[in-house]
Amino acid sequence: MIWWAKRAVLLILAALVVPAVPARAMDPQSCRPVRFGAVNWTDVTATTAVVSRLLEGLGYAPSTRIMAVPDIYMALEGREIDAFLGNWMPTMEADLQPYVEDGSVEVIEAPNLIGAKYTLAVPTYLFEAGLQTFSDIARFREALAGKIYGLEAGNDGNRLIRTMIEGDAFGLRGFELVETSEQGML
Structure with missing residues (x-):
């Protein structure tokens, strides 16, 4: 596994496991379903699958819908999904900004791939x-x-x-x- 992927998984595990026991006891039944939006990219698929598996172990019922990026932001705005784990900034900023400005989507400011590049590649x-x-x-x-x-x-x-x-x-x-x-x- 690539070093940054290992780091991302460990950070996700730590963030979910530490508060897991007390949080599970306090969640009402209506909080059990967790709906993810995801793009069909290897990294987002893996991240969403790992988090979903962890949530299942904690008693939640995660589901995932594969969509295009603009559709994910619209679904977040319409509360059709709860989270998207594949936000690449600043490249997605133009799609995301209207939703952040109107308060319908909140970005959790905790980048996990500092220094990553989003660019073209060649053989x-x-x-x-x-x-x-x-x-x-x-x-x-x-x-x-x-x-x-x-x-x-x-x-x-x-x-x-x-x-x-x-x-x-x-x-x-x-x-x-x-x-x-x-x-x-x-």
Whole structure:
């Protein structure tokens, strides 16, 4: 397991186990269901599954709905779900901000991946051939078939890529953004 994933799991365990015994005795039956929203990304799936398993052991009844990021924030606002464990800041800020401003969604300010990067990636053979920065992408148009693979439709990262293409940042005008999944992108 990657070091940051181990650290995240340990932090989650500590946060849940320490108050677990007294909290369980005080929770009314209406608090037993815990509804998670999740995107179909490996890290969020794993984190949500671990927390769900821990909650089950404490007598809760967790459930998970897979949705796109904007839909998750709308579901939080509408109280259709209770929590989302995959908030990537600052990239999701544009989607999240209206809900924070109107008070319908609260962000718990405890980042668990300090220094993590949310960026584009390339296969090793292209990296070794010189595709190492955003400014290198245009030179590799042919090798990339003029395509940049993003995540699922509605994802904030896709919006950032689309903005770069439309604004011709790094000479990307004419590239096609292909909305796919984490698995398809990788």
